Amino acid sequence: MLRIENLEKRFAGKIALKGISFEVKRGVIHGLLGHNGAGKSTTLGIVLAMISADGGEVFIDDVSVQKEQARALRKVGAIFEAPSFYDYMSGWENLKVLVGLSGKFDHGQALDIVERVGLSDRIHSKVGAYSHGMRQRLALAQALLPEPEVLLLDEPTDGLDPEGIKWFRDFIVNLRNERGMTVLFNSHLLSEVELMCDRVSIIREGELVFEGDVNDLRDDRLGFKISAEPMDVLKSVVEEFDGEWLTESRCLFPPEHQVANVVERLVGAGAKVHEVTPVRRSLEDVYLEFSKESSCS
Amino acid sequence: MFLSQLRGELRKLFARRRTYLGYVVFIVFEVLILTLWVKVGREKVAELAERNLIPMDQLYSSLTSTYWIMGGGMFLLGSIYFALVGGDIVAKESEDGNLRMVLSRPVSRLRVLLLKYFAVIIYTVTFVIFVGITGYGMSVLALGTGGGLCVWNPNLYILSVYPGWGEGFTRLFVGACFMGLSMCVVSSLAFFFSCFKMKPAAATIMALSVFFIDFVLQNMPFLRGVKHVFITYRMENWAYLLQEEIPWARIVESYAILSGLNISLFIVGWMVFQSRDFKT
Numbered sequence: 331m332l333r334i335e336n337l338e339k340r341f342a343g344k345i346a347l348k349g350i351s352f353e354v355k356r357g358v359i360h361g362l363l364g365h366n367g368a369g370k371s372t373t374l375g376i377v378l379a380m381i382s383a384d385g386g387e388v389f390i391d392d393v394s395v396q397k398e399q400a401r402a403l404r405k406v407g408a409i410f411e412a413p414s415f416y417d418y419m420s421g422w423e424n425l426k427v428l429v430g431l432s433g434k435f436d437h438g439q440a441l442d443i444v445e446r447v448g449l450s451d452r453i454h455s456k457v458g459a460y461s462h463g464m465r466q467r468l469a470l471a472q473a474l475l476p477e478p479e480v481l482l483l484d485e486p487t488d489g490l491d492p493e494g495i496k497w498f499r500d501f502i503v504n505l506r507n508e509r510g511m512t513v514l515f516n517s518h519l520l521s522e523v524e525l526m527c528d529r530v531s532i533i534r535e536g537e538l539v540f541e542g543d544v545n546d547l548r549d550d551r552l553g554f555k556i557s558a559e560p561m562d563v564l565k566s567v568v569e570e571f572d573g574e575w576l577t578e579s580r581c582l583f584p585p586e587h588q589v590a591n592v593v594e595r596l597v598g599a600g601a602k603v604h605e606v607t608p609v610r611r612s613l614e615d616v617y618l619e620f621s622k623e624s625s626c627s
Numbered sequence: 628m629f630l631s632q633l634r635g636e637l638r639k640l641f642a643r644r645r646t647y648l649g650y651v652v653f654i655v656f657e658v659l660i661l662t663l664w665v666k667v668g669r670e671k672v673a674e675l676a677e678r679n680l681i682p683m684d685q686l687y688s689s690l691t692s693t694y695w696i697m698g699g700g701m702f703l704l705g706s707i708y709f710a711l712v713g714g715d716i717v718a719k720e721s722e723d724g725n726l727r728m729v730l731s732r733p734v735s736r737l738r739v740l741l742l743k744y745f746a747v748i749i750y751t752v753t754f755v756i757f758v759g760i761t762g763y764g765m766s767v768l769a770l771g772t773g774g775g776l777c778v779w780n781p782n783l784y785i786l787s788v789y790p791g792w793g794e795g796f797t798r799l800f801v802g803a804c805f806m807g808l809s810m811c812v813v814s815s816l817a818f819f820f821s822c823f824k825m826k827p828a829a830a831t832i833m834a835l836s837v838f839f840i841d842f843v844l845q846n847m848p849f850l851r852g853v854k855h856v857f858i859t860y861r862m863e864n865w866a867y868l869l870q871e872e873i874p875w876a877r878i879v880e881s882y883a884i885l886s887g888l889n890i891s892l893f894i895v896g897w898m899v900f901q902s903r904d905f906k907t
Contacts, residue, residue: 341904371906380730380905403733410731414724419642427635431732431739433628472728482731 331356331391331512332377332480338385339372339536346372347536349386354480354529357510359502361517361527361544363617369536370516374484377514378408390480404432407473411485413465417458421449421468424457429475440475447471447501463494470501481505484516499526520617532620539620552615553585557605558596567595582609632738636746640712649708649754656700657762661769664692681777685788688774689766690795696762697803698780698866701755702859706813706838709751713817714831716743717900722827727905740897744818751814755807759800778869782846785870798869805865808882812862813838815889822896824903861885 332354339347347369354360364370375381377388379399388395393402415424425444429435444453447467452460460468466486473481483502487495503526505511517523523530524544532540556573557580558564564581567573571592573581583592589606596603640646669687676686685691717740720726729739776795778787789795817834821827838859844850845857854860864881867874 375904375906378731380727382902382904400733400735400738403731406731406733408731410724410727412724414728416639416642416725418644419639423638423642427639428728428732430632430635431729431734434631469728473731 331358332360332514333389333392334373334377334386335389336386337373337376337383337388339369339376339381340384345536347376347383350533350536350538351386352531352538352541354512354514356479356512357506358529359506359513359515359527361515361523361530362533363517363520363523363530364533366518368518368533370518370533371484372536373533374408374482374514374516377482378403378406405479406482407475407478407480408482409466409469409473409484409486411488412462413469415457415460415465415468417456419457420455421453421457421460421464421471424468425453425472425475428472432476434476436476439477440471443471443474447474448497462489463491466490466494466498470498474505478511480512480514482514482516485518486515487517487519487522495522502526532617534620540616552609553583554589554592555580555582555605555607555609556592556596556603558601558603560601563596563599563601566599567592567601570595579604629738629742632734632742633745636742637749640716640746640750645715646712646750648711649705650757652704652708653700653758654761656704657696657758657765660696660699661692661765664695665769679786681788682790684773685775685790686777687770688776688795689763689770689772690774690776690792690799691778692766692770693759693763694776694778694799694869696766697755697759697806701758701806701810702842702862705754705758705810706835708754709747709810709813710817710831710834710838712750713747713814714821714829714834715827716747716818717821718823718825718827718830721824721905730905736901737897740822740893740900744815744893747814747818748811751811752804752807755803755810759803776869778866780863780866780869783863783866783870785866787869787871802865802868805868805878805882809862809865809885811889812858812885815892819892819896822900858885858888 334353335351337347337350339345350369350373362370362373372381376383377390377395379395383396388402390402391405395402415421416427419427422444425440426435429440444450447470449464449467449471452464457465457468469486481502487498490498499522502513502515506513515523515527527544530540530542530544531538555576559579561578564579568575568581571583571587573583576582593603593606672687673683675681676683717726720729730736773792775788775790775792776799777789778785789798813834816837817830820830820833823830825833841857842859845854845859861881861884864878867878
């Protein structure tokens with residue numbers, strides 16, 4: 331649905347993107363992860379043709395954004411970190427003006443979306459009086475009008491309270507589940523990406539350092555922890571299976587050993603096994619790992 | 628679709644309070660100039676009428692005072708508001724981040740600029756007409772409906788008298804429309820600077836600087852021989868429509884030059900805007 335091919339960009343001679351390529355499949359929530367200044371917003375800016383690429387191309391449903399901007403973006407809605415509306419106009423007037431740029435403004439459809447984002451009560455108030463959360467809801471409404479197939483989100487949950495973040499996350503996931511919406515979600519909040527995305531691309535210093543499935547990453551086990559006694563039996567098993575002491579009665583074993591083998595050896599030696607916990611790699615671990623690797627190289 | 632989008636652009640423009648600043652100032656200006664015209668001007672006008680053998684009722688009339696309000700106020704005062712609105716139209720939205728929202732929609736940058744440019748042009752022309760209508764309305768309240776039109780423009784060597792209300796009114800109305808077209812140059816200049824990456828105030832100041840420098844140079848006695856090369860001279864040519872023998876060739880030439888300038892400013896502004904990156 332969204333294909334990014336070999337994007338390159340320099341700002342005043344400084345490299346911002348170095349040949350970024352990845353693809354977002356239809357109906358997938360794809361996270362774009364990276365530090366501030368890693369190149370996430372630049373990538374999104376190029377997808378929206380707000381920033382010109384020095385090299386490479388972006389395709390939305392096989393239509394080139396660089397060659398046919400208006401046609402390519404017809405299927406796209408976008409939300410930014412701090413959406414700037416016309417504060418001196420009401421939310422409804424803002425919607426009319428912005429959505430009118432895409433074509434005809436459908437009142438019924440707009441009313442429906444406004445209700446869905448929970449802004450019905452305040453839609454005729456001036457946007458200048460809106461809270462950050464309300465602005466984000468209005469931004470969501472304008473992005474969903476008329477009916478996009480791809481949603482581009484540039485750090486949309488920044489500055490929202492926990493309740494607002496949860497609401498936003500649930501809303502986006504529902505959109506994917508109900509309407510098969512394709513979402514590119516740009517964030518530096520690992521927890522958000524982990525909770526919301528199906529796939530993730532990690533950018534560091536303008537380079538794509540990882541792309542993969544979020545679940546695969548989470549399932550990529552680091553090993554398992556075992557809590558057992560007595561200590562002398564545990565000690566011998568730790569030495570035999572290259573374990574690592576965590577506390578007096580808890581040890582971490584590497585993933586190349588089978589849990590069953592370690593437990594069998596412990597029980598066979600007369601130990602009582604209290605707990606066996608798999609240790610999984612979190613997205614944060616992966617992110618930090620790739621960040622470290624790339625800075626070392 | 629273009630028209631509905633233009634309506635949206637005009638809605639934005641006229642929803643902003645500062646758009647009305649010019650209207651308010653001109654109403655105050657009209658009240659002030661008419662008060663002085665009634666209180667102080669009458670004797671001076673009578674003197675002038677006698678010296679030039681012009682009947683008093685043609686010189687001291689609502690049409691003549693409207694001419695002075697428009698001719699006297701538009702160039703120096705009106706240009707400020709045209710530059711303000713023209714300078715804001717792109718640069719303010721860029722500064723506030725609204726343009727990112729606009730450009731995230733499936734619309735080309737050329738169309739966005741065309742909408743904004745048309746909105747500014749509509750504002751400019753309607754503003755001039757507004758000043759004409761309110762100026763005449765207030766003049767009628769102060770001086771009554773009768774009387775003709777007396778036009779005096781020493782810079783263009785024009786001294787014309789139209790004793791009948793009908794011809795005076797028609798001349799003034801057509802003149803006002805052309806004056807509106809002339810003032811579009813100030814708006815185009817401000818719009819042009821607004822397309823660059825600069826603050827809205829900077830775009831306004833740059834446009835006014837170019838306009839006033841041109842105006843000052845045009846009025847230098849030693850440059851009188853080449854005044855036709857100055858924009859402000861060409862802009863003043865609307866007043867030839869109030870001359871008894873209208874020099875059409877000169878008017879057509881001037882407005883062709885001004886139109887060419889407006890189009891060039893738009894095209895260069897668009898090229899600059901097209902090459903810009905919009906980033907947070």
